[in-house]
Amino acid sequence: MLRFLFTRLSLIVPTFLGIVFIAFILIHLVPGDPVEVRMGERGIAPARHAQLLHEMGLDRPLYAQFASYVGEVLHGDLGTSLITHRPVLDEFLDLFPATLELAIYATLFAVLIGLPAGMLAAMRRGSAFDHVVMGVSVSGSSLPIFVWGLLLILTFSVNLHWTPVSGRIDLDYDFDTVTGFMTIDSLLSDQEGAFASALGHLILPAIVLGTIPLAIIARMTRSAMLEVLGEDYIRTARAKGLGSFRVIAIHALRNAMIPVVTVIGLQVGTLMGGAILTETIFSWPGVGKWLVESIRRRDYPALQGGMLLIASLVMAVNLLVDLLYGVLNPRIRRR
Amino acid sequence: MAEEALPRTEAAIARPLSPAGEVWLFMRKDAGAMAGLAVIAFVLLCAVLAEAIAPHSPIEQFRDHFLQPPVWQKGGSWEFPFGTDDVGRCILSRLIYGARLSLVIGTIVVTLSLALGIAFGLVSGFFRGLPDIAIMRFMDILLTVPSLLLAIVVVAILGPGLPNAMIAIAITYVPHYARLARASVLTELSKDYVVASRVAGAGTLRLMLATVLPNCVAPLVVQATLSFGSAIIDAAALGFLGLGARAPTPEWGTMLADALKFLESAPWVVILPCVAIFVTVLAFTLMGNGLRDALDPKLKH
Numbered sequence: 177m178l179r180f181l182f183t184r185l186s187l188i189v190p191t192f193l194g195i196v197f198i199a200f201i202l203i204h205l206v207p208g209d210p211v212e213v214r215m216g217e218r219g220i221a222p223a224r225h226a227q228l229l230h231e232m233g234l235d236r237p238l239y240a241q242f243a244s245y246v247g248e249v250l251h252g253d254l255g256t257s258l259i260t261h262r263p264v265l266d267e268f269l270d271l272f273p274a275t276l277e278l279a280i281y282a283t284l285f286a287v288l289i290g291l292p293a294g295m296l297a298a299m300r301r302g303s304a305f306d307h308v309v310m311g312v313s314v315s316g317s318s319l320p321i322f323v324w325g326l327l328l329i330l331t332f333s334v335n336l337h338w339t340p341v342s343g344r345i346d347l348d349y350d351f352d353t354v355t356g357f358m359t360i361d362s363l364l365s366d367q368e369g370a371f372a373s374a375l376g377h378l379i380l381p382a383i384v385l386g387t388i389p390l391a392i393i394a395r396m397t398r399s400a401m402l403e404v405l406g407e408d409y410i411r412t413a414r415a416k417g418l419g420s421f422r423v424i425a426i427h428a429l430r431n432a433m434i435p436v437v438t439v440i441g442l443q444v445g446t447l448m449g450g451a452i453l454t455e456t457i458f459s460w461p462g463v464g465k466w467l468v469e470s471i472r473r474r475d476y477p478a479l480q481g482g483m484l485l486i487a488s489l490v491m492a493v494n495l496l497v498d499l500l501y502g503v504l505n506p507r508i509r510r511r
Numbered sequence: 512m513a514e515e516a517l518p519r520t521e522a523a524i525a526r527p528l529s530p531a532g533e534v535w536l537f538m539r540k541d542a543g544a545m546a547g548l549a550v551i552a553f554v555l556l557c558a559v560l561a562e563a564i565a566p567h568s569p570i571e572q573f574r575d576h577f578l579q580p581p582v583w584q585k586g587g588s589w590e591f592p593f594g595t596d597d598v599g600r601c602i603l604s605r606l607i608y609g610a611r612l613s614l615v616i617g618t619i620v621v622t623l624s625l626a627l628g629i630a631f632g633l634v635s636g637f638f639r640g641l642p643d644i645a646i647m648r649f650m651d652i653l654l655t656v657p658s659l660l661l662a663i664v665v666v667a668i669l670g671p672g673l674p675n676a677m678i679a680i681a682i683t684y685v686p687h688y689a690r691l692a693r694a695s696v697l698t699e700l701s702k703d704y705v706v707a708s709r710v711a712g713a714g715t716l717r718l719m720l721a722t723v724l725p726n727c728v729a730p731l732v733v734q735a736t737l738s739f740g741s742a743i744i745d746a747a748a749l750g751f752l753g754l755g756a757r758a759p760t761p762e763w764g765t766m767l768a769d770a771l772k773f774l775e776s777a778p779w780v781v782i783l784p785c786v787a788i789f790v791t792v793l794a795f796t797l798m799g800n801g802l803r804d805a806l807d808p809k810l811k812h
Contacts, residue, residue: 194652198664205668314543314800318793320744322751323785326770330781334774449657453748457771467660468752471667483664487656494655 180502188495192488193246199484200245206476254481259473264481268463273356274344275455275462279447281378282386287440290390294397298405299424309394316391321450325384325457332380339376342459346373381458385450389443396439400432434504441497445490537805544801550794558611565604566592569761573599578777594779596766602780605761606787612762613743613791616677620742621735623681628688629731633719635689636696647693650686658683659748666754673746673762676755680745684738691734695727729806736802740795747788763788
């Protein structure tokens with residue numbers, strides 16, 4: 177187990193450096209050097225330009241610049257936003273709870289519906305229910321996030337007036353940020369209707385963001401379940417006379433869950449990518465919307481830092497999933 | 512009856528099915544794949560005949576017809592069967608020309624990513640060791656960045672616009688093809704026919720392209736069909752974010768770029784492009800799933 181842990185951990189060093197490298201070259205590949213980017217349209221005298229380049233260390237060879245960039249990143253310095261002049265890391269951390277809250281509810285939605293649906297579909301293979309689950313699963317992954325979001329807003333916000341169109345909570349409510357999660361902070365604030373308002377704002381974006389993971393989880397659960405149900409030990413358990421609930425819930429589920437847990441964990445990339453579109457459609461003040469605004473405002477340091485942080489997050493979660501997989505499935509550790 | 516059936520059987524025995532024929536035989540029974548194929552054929556027809564069937568030019572603005580509803584709604588007319596948008600452009604014509612654009616996007620993105628992916632996969636599989644490690648590590652790194660974010664970063668570097676958006680999307684697909692190609696190459700390399708070919712004196716390039724590659728095609732074809740649909744989604748997503756095709760280009764996602772403004776007043780401006788994207792992408796997904804089942808029955812569940 178220790179060796180397994182060690183090999184997996186050692187793999188993240190080059191991956192992380194690679195991510196930092198992509199972020200690093202991003203700034204060097206965008207049109208104009210960082211000084212020009214910072215000056216914007218105003219222009220700058222050539223002498224002052226050269227002086228600034230020197231002050232910022234940008235006249236050094238690329239490998240030296242990369243080395244110092246790695247050093248800055250490891251010290252948590254991701255540069256300063258060109259628009260707000262605040263550190264990129266602070267901006268990101270301010271907005272990240274909103275994205276995290278959305279992603280957590282989206283995952284809950286996907287798991288709470290996808291898991292039972294996939295299990296039932298496998299148990300009733302070939303039934304009408306199975307066909308419906310597979311049909312929804314195929315359509316769910318073909319439905320672009322922005323199309324799905326627009327259609328839901330049109331139905332539930334515009335026509336039925338059930339949910340608000342945008343934001344995280346009604347402006348009437350005002351309370352301190354404790355956790356950064358509106359659904360928790362609104363409960364802590366004891367203001368009447370605040371929680372309902374937060375939940376009402378959250379529900380459509382969470383469904384939109386959770387639909388692709390839902391489709392993937394349902395399909396994965398179904399095929400993992402089908403595979404396990406065909407194993408000899410299930411036949412043995414049935415032959416012993418165990419009730420079908422016991423066979424499914426205790427014998428089959430445990431092994432079927434191994435690939436499913438992995439797939440759930442691997443959705444973090446899908447969620448972060450999907451958050452960019454979901455947050456833009458619903459004006460959800462998270463990092464996804466911030467990234468889109470950053471590129472529109474040519475705020476390259478923000479884009480660079482945001483990409484670096486999100487990719488590192490995905491990498492970290494993937495590593496955790498990998499390790500968890502080793503814990504759940506002892507056979508993998510020997511490889 | 513029996514006399515009629517007999518010659519047909521003989522013919523079938525005499526002439527074995529070609530691989531494509533075999534796949535077709537399988538696919539024909541798959542209702543989903545057939546429906547997908549029908550939709551794709553329809554979209555293709557629209558794309559090819561756009562000039563002939565579109566009632567208007569996709570970019571012409573009819574100043575007396577701003578936001579005219581489609582024909583089935585009050586105030587609609589047959590002049591603009593699907594209504595008009597906020598600057599008086601015919602939505603039906605834009606959708607028809609958009610079909611052409613979507614197929615072009617899919618073709619270019621898939622070709623570009625397939626070519627790069629196969630090249631990386633072949634090099635990785637043939638020259639194990641350092642090139643393999645370097646290439647596959649690089650692919651892993653690209654995979655840790657969510658694909659839409661990676662596409663946005665590439666667009667930030669290259670600048671917005673449809674051609675750059677297509678390049679950006681193609682780059683995000685390369686790792687999938689490279690992994691798939693490498694895995695197939697490794698499987699094929701251990702087989703006897705490759706060894707035989709090598710013993711017979713075939714050079715590396717010949718082994719790569721003429722011996723091994725043709726036998727790795729099946730999974731790549733399936734992936735290509737599936738990512739054709741994803742390419743349409745991703746290009747539309749970039750267009751929607753204002754980073755892909757620019758107005759007045761009739762790209763389906765770009766048509767939705769300021770959709771939020773019209774949700775209340777003119778929902779048809781939003782719904783019709785949404786339906787076009789969904790139906791087309793679903794068709795490619797169904798077709799891809801059908802191909803996968805036909806090419807590799809083992810995977811079927």
